[in-house]
Amino acid sequence: MKKVSDETRENPYIVPALARGLRLLELISASPAGVLPGELGSAGIPPATLFRMLNTLSEFGCIRKDGDGRYRITGKLCQMAFQALDSTSLVSFAERPMRKLRDQIGETVLLGIIHGGHGVILHQEISRYPVKVVLEIGHNFPLHSAAPAKAIISHLAPEDQEELISQISFTRFTAKTITDAASFREELQKVRRDSAAFDCGEEDADIRCAAVPVFDRRKRVAAALWISGPASRLTDEKMRTAVPLLQTAAAEIFS
Secondary structure (H helix, E strand, O other), X not given: OOOHHHHHHHOOOOOHHHHHHHHHHHHHHOOOOOEOHXXXXXXXXXXXXXXXXXXXXXXXXXXXXXXXXXXXXXOHHHHHHHHHOOOOOHHHHHHHHHHHHHHHHOOEEEEEEEEOOEEEEEXXXXXXXXXXXXXXXXOEEOOOOOHHHHHHHOOOOHXXXXXXXXXXXXXXXXXXXXXXXXXXXXXXXXXHHHOOEEEEOOOOOOEEEEEEEEEOOOOOEEEEEEEEEEOOOOOHHHHHHHHHHHHHHHHHHOO
């Protein structure tokens, strides 16, 4: 990307502040592990202006500041991109199989990808039960505890797996959370063998999930499809029974 000053000289109709903001988003998105304000010098933005721009982008939900002081891209930009796609988008392909699956199983059905070191929810078909799981589109979920993340990572090339594993902090959420890389690798081997992943209260003791990978027409993993519901209703037996239905729905997305 050209420097903002070069662009404004060449095109008088460019808004410099907006150009700097877009450049800032590019720099942050290029660092999945996040960046500190002091590492954004190449944006060519004065410190006081940089501080205001970071706060503005945070206020609008485009970036977030984590506990380590680093700024990271959120799922909002991904959500906006998918909303802008035409009828050939992944979400459009998935809507009908997801509704059918929701009606078969009864639980909320979700579709997501991995982006920026986190999982991102792209779409959901909400359960009709009075008590159900409902999440915001664009919501980020951790890689080590979420069934959809495990379903995707287990089918990536080894080098891509290791790159993602190196970004995981392995935060303990519950007594069932995987908290080290070695155990996570073992879990991925099991998921790849079974072509299904489960979250039996690894992030929230009251919520369970069952997930399968979604493959595109080139047989590459493109996303994950999963069901989520309260632990009182989504038993081990119900999750196992749901796996073939999940796999059928996943296969229909790109069929």
